[in-house]
Amino acid sequence: MSINQLIYISQAVRKMSLExxxxxxxxxxxxxxxxEVTGSLFYNGGWFLQVLEGPEVILNNLxxxxxxxxxxxxxxxxxxxxxxxxxxxxxxxxxxxxxxRQSDKYVELVEVIEAAKTDxxxxxxxxxxxxxxxxxx
Ligand SMILES: Cc1cc2nc3c(=O)[nH]c(=O)nc-3n(C[C@H](O)[C@H](O)[C@H](O)COP(=O)(O)O)c2cc1C
Numbered sequence: 073m074s075i076n077q078l079i080y081i082s083q084a085v086r087k088m089s090l091e092x093x094x095x096x097x098x099x100x101x102x103x104x105x106x107x108e109v110t111g112s113l114f115y116n117g118g119w120f121l122q123v124l125e126g127p128e129v130i131l132n133n134l135x136x137x138x139x140x141x142x143x144x145x146x147x148x149x150x151x152x153x154x155x156x157x158x159x160x161x162x163x164x165x166x167x168x169x170x171x172x173r174q175s176d177k178y179v180e181l182v183e184v185i186e187a188a189k190t191d192x193x194x195x196x197x198x199x200x201x202x203x204x205x206x207x208x209x
Contacts (some may be wrong), residue, residue, distance in 0.1 A: 079122065082122075082139075083120070097167040111124045112163060116170035117170075119189065127192035170182060180202075
C-alpha cells in the first residue's frame with residue numbers, strides 16, 4: 073500500500089507535563105493502530121513536531137482532526153510527500169520529550185525544531201527532510 077509522510081510543527085498552548093504527553097501518546101496509539109498510522113511526536117520547550125505516516129487520505133483526515141485540538145495552536149505543515157518506507161514502522165505513536173533530554177539524538181532533534189520554527193534550512197536541506205534522515209541511519 074502506498075503511504076505518505078506528513079510532518080507539522082505547532083505550539084503547545086501551555087507547558088506540557090509528562091502526564092499531558094502520556095495522555096496524548098495513549099490516545100494517539102489506540103486511534104492510530106487500527107487505521108495503520110505510525111509516527112513520532114517530538115516535544116521541546118512548548119513546541120510539537122509530529123511525523124505521521126500512512127495512506128494519504130487517512131493522514132489528511134487525521135491531520136484535520138489533530139490540528140483542531142485545543143492543546144496546541146498555529147499548526148503548520150512542513151512536509152506531505154509519498155514515501156517508499158515508513159520511518160517509524162514499529163510505532164503507532166512514538167513520543168520523544170526533549171525537555172527531559174531523554175534522546176540520544178537530542179542535539180540534532182533540537183536543531184531540527186529550531187530550524188523548523190523559523191523555516192530555516194539546515195545546510196541546504198529542509199528541517200523535515202533532515203528529521204527523516206536522522207532516523208534512517
Ligand atoms: C500534538 C498532538 C498530537 C496528536 N496526535 C494524534 C495522533 O497521532 N492520533 C490521534 O488519533 N490523535 C492525536 N492527537 C489527539 C487528537 O487531537 C484528538 O484529541 C484525539 O484523536 C481524539 O480522540 P477520540 O476521537 O478517540 O476522542 C494529538 C493531539 C495533539 C495535541
